[in-house]
Amino acid sequence: MELxxxxxxxxxxxxxxxxxxxxxxxxxxxxxxQDFIDLRNSIVKELCFLTNTSEETFLNYLETNS
Structure with a gap:
């Protein structure tokens, strides 16, 4: 298996x-x-950076468009 x-x-x-x-x-x-919330926050932070949005805007987008 490849890494x-x-x-x-x-x-x-x-x-x-x-x-x-x-x-x-x-x-x-x-x-x-704590590792679970740290991972969640890290993922959300990175996705917000990539989409140039705030956490609230990004999560609202996911919740309303899922």
């Missing part, structure tokens, strides 16, 4: 992205493991 250096999200739907983000939030609340 993965980067991960591409171009094949993920908006619904899938929202599901990943919400799942990480839920996992953090359910387990109190």
């Amino acid at each position: 993965i250096d980067t991960v591409s999200i171009d094949s993920l739907s908006k619904r899938d992205l929202l599901l990943i983000i919400k799942s990480l939030e839920y996992a953090n609340k359910d387990t109190n493991i």
Whole structure:
């Protein structure tokens, strides 16, 4: 198996992205493991940077268009 250096999200739907983000939030609340919310925040921050939007705008877009 080849090592993965980067991960591409171009094949993920908006619904899938929202599901990943919400799942990480839920996992953090359910387990109190900080790594889940850190990963969620890192993903959202990077996606907001790539789309040049605020977190609120980006998440609203995912929620209304999924």
